[in-house]
Amino acid sequence: MTRKRQKIGALNKEHAQHRVELKGWVQRRRDLGGLIFIDLRDRSGVVQIVFNPKVSEESLKVAESVRSEYVLHIEGEVVERDKSTTNPNMQTGEIEIQVDRVDILNEAKNPPFLIQDDTDVAEDIRLKYRYLDLRREPLQQTFKLRHQTTQAIRNYLNEEEFLEMETPMLTKSTPEGARDYLVPSRVHPGEFYALPQSPQLFKQLLMISGFEKYYQFARCFRDEDLRADRQPEFTQIDIETSFMTSDDIIEMTEEMMQKVMKDVKGMKIELPFRRMRYDEAMERFGSDKPDTRFGLELVTVSDVVNESDFKVFRDAISNGGKVSAINVKGKASQFSRKDLDTLTDFTKVYGAKGLAWLKVEDGELKGPIAKFFNEQVSSSLKSRLHAEDGDVLLFVADKIKVVHESLGALRLKLGKELGMIDNEKFDFLWITDWPLFEYDEQLNDYSAAHHPFTMPVEEDIDKLDENPGEVRAQAYDLVLNGYELGGGSLRIYKKEIQDKMFKVLGFSKEEAEDQFGFLLEALEYGAPPHGGIALGVDRFVMLLSGRSNLRDTILFPKTASASCLLTEAPGKVGEAQLEELNLQINKQKKG
Amino acid sequence: MTRKRQKIGALNKEHAQHRVELKGWVQRRRDLGGLIFIDLRDRSGVVQIVFNPKVSEESLKVAESVRSEYVLHIEGEVVERDKSTTNPNMQTGEIEIQVDRVDILNEAKNPPFLIQDDTDVAEDIRLKYRYLDLRREPLQQTFKLRHQTTQAIRNYLNEEEFLEMETPMLTKSTPEGARDYLVPSRVHPGEFYALPQSPQLFKQLLMISGFEKYYQFARCFRDEDLRADRQPEFTQIDIETSFMTSDDIIEMTEEMMQKVMKDVKGMKIELPFRRMRYDEAMERFGSDKPDTRFGLELVTVSDVVNESDFKVFRDAISNGGKVSAINVKGKASQFSRKDLDTLTDFTKVYGAKGLAWLKVEDGELKGPIAKFFNEQVSSSLKSRLHAEDGDVLLFVADKIKVVHESLGALRLKLGKELGMIDNEKFDFLWITDWPLFEYDEQLNDYSAAHHPFTMPVEEDIDKLDENPGEVRAQAYDLVLNGYELGGGSLRIYKKEIQDKMFKVLGFSKEEAEDQFGFLLEALEYGAPPHGGIALGVDRFVMLLSGRSNLRDTILFPKTASASCLLTEAPGKVGEAQLEELNLQINKQKKG
Structure with a gap:
């Protein structure tokens, strides 16, 4: 035996x-x-x-x-x-x-790299011989932890009487969000399935089907240009419920997270998690997914500096922008002029025209722009920024978006470099009160901030026609250590609101019908109030296992050009296969 | 709250x-x-x-x-x-x-059909309004049972220290078995991913990676022409282990099934399951997935009837064929000549040239062919078939394959029509000792009976070069009530055997390298002995819930033409999308 x-x-x-x-x-x-x-x-x-x-x-x-x-x-x-x-x-x-x-x-040939905990072998070699890379102890542990994480989530949801259900992979192509991966149909020449970007519509249909509590570890697909923390296919824990409020869903998610942290990390985390309004997160952290494990917060100083003689600041404000600052406590002596120039270059990547700075010495503001601040303004500024001797104050004056993005990125960079982040800490945070729409100035149109099925805040529904930009969403994102773990919302369950939503998004009646007719029809047959959440499993496992690369949490990941170096996918296929699919490859481009 | x-x-x-x-x-x-x-x-x-x-x-x-x-x-x-x-x-x-x-x-519009347990509404209407169909109690129950089934399987495997692991969906196209669904790559114009027909190679790579015990509820895709019990995408519980023998895997699977039957049906089933050699199953039941809930077995009578004067029988035998019979006990009076003609027509669908019959009356064989059997042959025949007064004996004389298929199908038909099947019974059966290859007479070549990675029986390995047709596989199928629940095998873990396997299957060295080079290479870096099993979840749930249609076990199934009537997938996509994928639709055919 x-x-x-x-x-x-x-x-x-x-x-x-x-x-x-x-x-x-x-x-x-x-x-x-x-x-x-x-x-x-x-x-x-x-x-x-x-x-x-x-x-x-x-x-x-x-x-x-x-x-x-x-x-x-x-x-x-x-x-x-x-x-x-x-x-x-x-x-x-x-x-x-x-x-x-x-x-x-x-037997075994001499492996191309040693099977040991640490390796400095190039990642493409490790991916080509992934089966050897996976023998290394840190990766073995990561996938054990991944297993424990998914089982902890499952056990929690089963306990709460959720049903695990499977939605289709061969679905309909819809133009929501990212680019679809398409699958040509052989039986219906010239037609295509799409791989799901998420099971969003199917999980809503399951609520309309009366199942009330659904979950799935759902494989999702996005044909986007990849960044370090993106993969063409990824897994989310996808949850949908009927009759629950936002607070219900948030509370349930918190309990689920608490269980995972206990089962997987042996850590007791406190509930409830903090909640922060989207506006506040942007203002204080310059990010909708703030890393709240350290301070170094952004402070708006527009009202103070508008009283100064510094034209650059005042112009930014009068052009509809703002001025914010970060106080790097006690580090004035560590920042040389060259260091400050480097930080200025860093903020320029985010569109900032410049980074102004002041140091505090003997109770006075010092630096090239100090002369523009009279005693009263200086005093107000120090008070607002809690500035003391030895502090260095960093300012960006620009469009609101630029101020937030550049200082938000600078904050993260300084936090890491100054060792202000406790890597053992798991800091969960809800971001609430999202806008329903994002407005694109150049295209002069609205897009859905989350997705087109998000329920507006009840009292804002009337503004959908006239002031869509002011409509808030019943949406919530869960952030962990500066990463968006995922998010959710209540969904639109009344046809007339969904119709309005599509209208704001620029769909004609025919387009809405053509692409989402089945959902609009389903909403007319007794759709219950419903909502849910989806959390990225790969990213969660990355954070739980303390790894810095999403590829370490996926068994057979793809490269930034969406290739598998082990199997050499994608690859050429035979003419006969294309013939059967009624397809031709365009001659002009080359693979 | x-x-x-x-x-x-x-x-x-x-x-x-x-x-x-x-x-x-x-x-x-x-x-x-x-x-x-x-x-x-x-x-x-x-x-x-x-x-x-x-x-x-x-x-x-x-x-x-x-x-x-x-x-x-x-x-x-x-x-x-x-x-x-x-x-x-x-x-x-x-x-x-x-x-x-x-x-x-x-509110709700008047639904197109009543939400009640029984419905005779056409299936295409039910599929179009699937969210209403799913509200019906029998379907609600089926999906609860599906949830219980998958959780029971998971709990068992977790207990046995298996790790649940996710393999990629965007994989490499390989010409094993059925037709692949292809996914065009945008980043690599003219190249394609394939959706997996099963995670076979990845689960083997996970064993080579040292994980030892893997499972996954794996979505699998086959672009085949659909029958009533097929879907383009289906789910299997996919299991792979290192260092286990066939008997270990069989025993473990039995314990898993026992747990499912207990947790889901409250039934205690006896272990071990019966095992039957492939040859015996074909001979006694005319099927490699026999329904063993009833008798009505096929009996080979070639040796007996070869002594008769009936040329049709003797010719079939001398042409390399055989003669088998079914004894329908005590039903002679129920079968009119017209009934027997109908049965004859039925067997013709399976390629049989005819169905001969005899009835037993007063100890004598009666019927048109009785005259060809002298007393001694008659006596031997009655003895072989345990034939008594009132029995009717049905014969097919043909090529072996035709005899088995036609009488096997006839047996099932009669078993159902004569009410011989106990629908409350769950009769598990292992089919073992499979041939490694199937031989195609017309093409004069060998194909893999299971798949090209199946390990031959050790003592047959020497025959791979000279007599591949005689090589047995270390493979086992699990059958339940006449349905193949799934199957498994030990896998080839030595490169030289895998090389030989591909050679028998007609691959050139280059073709093998091109398509399976990564596997062949992986086998050279310390591949452990390994094997596993995969069981069809949709079909298992169908049997457990007593339903007769596989579509009732899948939330959003596709029709026989692989369409979703609810979302109308597949569908047309925009020119821009095709352009990005560097594809054109051929003009000659129409969708």
Whole structure:
């Protein structure tokens, strides 16, 4: 019976004098004084096995041919090591196995990189040999943690009587948000399915179907240009409920997070999480996903500096912009003029025209722009910014969006560089009171801030026709340590509101009907009030496991050009396959 | 706090005199003697609510406007019904709610069909309004059962220390088995991803990665012409393990099934399941997925009838074919000549040239062909078939494949029509000792009976070069009530065997390298012995819930032409989208 195998990692002194049978990989081999020592590894851990000619001449002979990553099946006796040879860095370091029987189950070529915790091997090599990369302990641990995380979420939701349900992958292409991945239909030539960007409409249909509580670990697809923290396919825990309020959904999500933190990290986190209005988050942190593990907040000083003689500041304000500042406490002496120039260049990436600065010395503001501030303004400014001797004050005066984005990014950069962030901390935060629409000045039109199915705040519904920009959404995002974990909302469940929503978004009646007719029709057959949330599993696992790369949390990730270096997908397909799909590849471009 | 809502189905006499707040759908409304009675439904059940002018004039007024499938929010008092008005067919039939407050949460148009247990509405209407169809109790129950089934499987596998892991959906197109669904790449013009037919290679790579125990509820895609029990996308519970034997995997699967049957059906099933060799299944049941809930077995009589004077039988045998028979016990009088002609026509669909028959009367064989059988042959035949007075014997003489398929199908048809099948029974069966290859006479080549990664039986490996047709696979299929639930095998983990396998299958070295190079390479870096199994979840749920249509187990299924009648997928996409993908639709065909 091989099913209940002895786990290598579970071996200890209590097994001394017992015979064991082990299967695993050769982590490393050392030859020493006529003996061969091998570290044998399985999923559970590593143990030292010893080949001794006095125990088995034959086994030693086999061991001589063994190399790293060979797969072995051994038998032998567990013996306690001498005190002098125990290895405290190894879980099984107090024992070793005297091998008397060995089979080589499989051989291994010399691997292109060592299977060890730390590696500086180029990522493309690691991705090409992903099956070797995945043998490394930190990745093994990450995927165990991923398993624990999803099971903790499941256990919570099952306990709350949610049903896990599967929605289709071959769906209809709709122009919401990002670009769809398309799948040509063979049976219907010239037509296409789309892979889902999220199961949004299906989960709403499930509420209309009366299931009341749905969840799914949903694979989602977006054909976007990839950044470091994006993948063409990703997984979200997708939740939808009927008859719940925003507060209900928020409370439930908090309990779920509390359970995950307890089950996976052994941490007790306090409920409820803090909540912050979107406007406040932008003003204080310059971000809709603020990292609240440290201060260094943005402070609006428009009203104060508007009294100064500094034209640059006053012009920014009179042009509809604002002036905000960050007070870097006690660091004045650390910032040379060159350092400050570097920070100025950094803010320019975010569109800022410049970064002004002041230092506080002997109770006075110092620096090139200090002369524009009379005593009264200086005093107000110090008071507003809680500025004291040794502080350095950093200002951006610009359009509101630019001020927030540039100072928000600068805040994060300084927080990291000045070591102000506690990496052991998990700081959850809700962002609430989102606007329903985003306004694009150049295109002069509105787009949905979340998605077109988000319910407006009841008392703002009347403004949909005249002042859509002022309509708030019944939406909430969950932020963890400066990352958006996900978000949700109540959904529109009345056809007339959904009709209005599409109108504001610039859909003609025909377009709305053509693309979302089935939803509009479903809303007319007894749709319950409903809402939900979706959280990014890959990103959550990244934060829980303390990794910095989303690719470390996905077993077989794609590169920034959406390729799999292991299988070499995507790839060419045969002419016959294209013929069947009634498709041709355009000649002008080359793959 | 609306989160912990009162469940309608949980209301009973113990709630009498309590106030309750309920939300749900109007199942039906009756007006009677100035009162209005409504059956209010939520996920958990149905309760009668009463609008009485003496309780609330205002509520009664609202109730007058209410129609079927309206969504209501009511408050009122639970009252015990008179003995005379209790409804024993209703879980909550001993009580009703006296409503004193009502809100219409949403209205509903008159639904295109009634939301009731039984419906004879055409399936295309039900699929177009799937969200209404899903409100019906039998479908609600099916998806609850589906949830319970997947959780039972998960709980078992978690207990066994499996890790749930996610493999990619955007993968490489490989020509194994069925047709791939393709996904054009925008970043790599002219190249395509494929949606996985199964995660076969990825789960093998996970074993090579050292994870040892993997599972996934995997969405799989096959662009095949659909039959009643096929869908373009389906879900399988996909399991892979390292270092286990076939017997280990079989035993583990049995324990898992036992747990599902206990958790979901409250049934204790006996272990181990029966095992049957592939050859025996074909010979005795004419099928590799026999329904073993009833007898009516096929019996080979070639040796007996070869001694007869019936040339048709003897020719079939001398041409390499065989003769088999089914004895339909005691039914001779029920089969008229016309009935037997109908059965003959039925077998012709399966390629049989005819169906011969004999009846047993007064110890003698009777019928048109009886004259060809002398006393000795008759006696042997009766003995072989345990034939007695009143029995009817049905013969097919043909190529082996035709005999098995036609009599196998006839057996199933007769079993059903004669009421021989116990529908309450769950009869699990393993089919073992599969051939590794199937031989196609017309193409004169071998294809993989399961897939090209199946491990041959050790002692047959030498035959790979000379006699591939004789090589047995280390494979096992699990059959339930005549349906293939799924199957598995040990996998090839040595490169030299995989190379040989591809050679038998007609791959050139270059083709093998081009399509499966990454696997062949991975096998060289310390691949452990591994194997697994995959079971069809949709089909399993269909059998567990006693439904006859696979579409009833999938929330949003596709039709036989792979369309979604609700969302109208697949559909046309814009020129710009095609342009970005560098594709053109051929003009000659029409969608």
